[in-house]
Amino acid sequence: MPLYRETDDNTENLLQALSSFQAESPLQVESQPQTENLPKTKSPRQAERPHQVESPRQETLDFEATKFEPYAETATQTMQPEISSAVKTTPKAVKDALSSARESLSRFHGCISAGDKHTVGLKTDGTVVAVGSNENGRCEVGNWRNIKAVCADDSDHTVGLKSDGTVIAIGWNKYGQCDTSDWRDIIAVSSGGHHTVGLKSDGTVIAAGSNRYGRCDTSNWQDIVAVSAGVSHTVGLKSNGTVVAVGNNDKGQCDVGNWLDIIAVSAGDIHTAGLKSDGTVVAVGFNGSDECNTYLWRDIVAVAAGFQHTVGLKKNGTVVAVGRNDKFQCEIRDWENIVSISAKGLHTVGLKSDGTVLSIGEYSSGLCDTSEWNGIGLPLTELIIERERAERDAQKKLEDENNQREQKQRLLEEEQRKSEEEKLRSERIRHFEEQQKQEEEYRIREEEERKKRAQQGLCEFCGGKFNLLGKCRNCGRIEK
Ligand SMILES: [Zn+2]
Numbered sequence: 001m002p003l004y005r006e007t008d009d010n011t012e013n014l015l016q017a018l019s020s021f022q023a024e025s026p027l028q029v030e031s032q033p034q035t036e037n038l039p040k041t042k043s044p045r046q047a048e049r050p051h052q053v054e055s056p057r058q059e060t061l062d063f064e065a066t067k068f069e070p071y072a073e074t075a076t077q078t079m080q081p082e083i084s085s086a087v088k089t090t091p092k093a094v095k096d097a098l099s100s101a102r103e104s105l106s107r108f109h110g111c112i113s114a115g116d117k118h119t120v121g122l123k124t125d126g127t128v129v130a131v132g133s134n135e136n137g138r139c140e141v142g143n144w145r146n147i148k149a150v151c152a153d154d155s156d157h158t159v160g161l162k163s164d165g166t167v168i169a170i171g172w173n174k175y176g177q178c179d180t181s182d183w184r185d186i187i188a189v190s191s192g193g194h195h196t197v198g199l200k201s202d203g204t205v206i207a208a209g210s211n212r213y214g215r216c217d218t219s220n221w222q223d224i225v226a227v228s229a230g231v232s233h234t235v236g237l238k239s240n241g242t243v244v245a246v247g248n249n250d251k252g253q254c255d256v257g258n259w260l261d262i263i264a265v266s267a268g269d270i271h272t273a274g275l276k277s278d279g280t281v282v283a284v285g286f287n288g289s290d291e292c293n294t295y296l297w298r299d300i301v302a303v304a305a306g307f308q309h310t311v312g313l314k315k316n317g318t319v320v321a322v323g324r325n326d327k328f329q330c331e332i333r334d335w336e337n338i339v340s341i342s343a344k345g346l347h348t349v350g351l352k353s354d355g356t357v358l359s360i361g362e363y364s365s366g367l368c369d370t371s372e373w374n375g376i377g378l379p380l381t382e383l384i385i386e387r388e389r390a391e392r393d394a395q396k397k398l399e400d401e402n403n404q405r406e407q408k409q410r411l412l413e414e415e416q417r418k419s420e421e422e423k424l425r426s427e428r429i430r431h432f433e434e435q436q437k438q439e440e441e442y443r444i445r446e447e448e449e450r451k452k453r454a455q456q457g458l459c460e461f462c463g464g465k466f467n468l469l470g471k472c473r474n475c476g477r478i479e480k
Pocket of ligand 1: 459460461462463464472473474475476477
């Protein structure tokens, strides 16, 4: 069964091309789990506020979790605490372990985005849909193409990251928050209140819009792997798992300096949430609605911070939420098969594995009218690019290994050659010395022989006798 229920012909072709790739997709879910045995969820009216919405069905969910097994397995493998402690040996090892932990996070981040007054969804064909208030034209995204991630902001604008690394923005532009047309090499975007931030491929962060409270002062950030913009603050995740923040800190929402082992961040309006590599969530900032009380959460693979609520996606595809619930924005306990979440303002959205979108919370201007949406997800072109990249990486790894083996072989041969040369050379020297020695011995012997002959009155050169004139009869030499 394909990941998405409804597709047009072009998409169908792409889907076919991707069938093998999707078979490996850790987030794919085969079918809806049985729900008849599960207790009915409380109606929104019965909900208390503020409260903690933990799923009451953990026993039953173990059965559902098996459907997510490949994903759960991946997530578990990379999210065990012992891994993060075992790799504390070198900074590089820490980075590598955190990097592989981040790999296990939802690849669908950026496919849906809840704004304060509107909701945006990215379709698998790279186009974008939006519902909600269209004030300042923030929902006029119908002509957007080749988009790979979207973000709806806390106030009045919408941002799209294009496949070529440029950024498109529409809506309210009083502070220049939409002036992103000259941005290049962007790999992730986030829009907050009156500002927009972009993560560049070199790990630096660019920002546009209002700089009140210094929320755009990201120019000296380095080694950043993820960004999140809140209403008046901006948060950056570094590759070593620490977090930096600039902007308004009146509620302590920027007090993230002591966080460690973080693999994802989300800046809410006045609080900040961080997902740790062990699947727990930390949060700082305003806690008036218990929105920072995430300490009971386990097995989280994505986190989203809204106005005064926090939402966590569990690796079994269910969702937990804490905080303000006046618009029932935390009534997500019956959600399942979720692969990505987003929260802003007073509402929460969740992307299901079948490409549909659930939405709950503030409903004015129809910003929760996502029930008609389908085919939401990572663009298939991006999946193809991703697969090609993976294949290229694998190929390169293989080539590198071969090169290394060849290099090793060459070094070995070189060593052998040198050793043989050395052997030959010392052989020659030994031979030469032997010869010298023999010659010396011969010379000494000859000398002795000559002396002996001379003592016997013979020619010392050949041992011949001398004639009367003192001339050797044999060689003709004159006697000394
Ligand atoms: Zn002689």
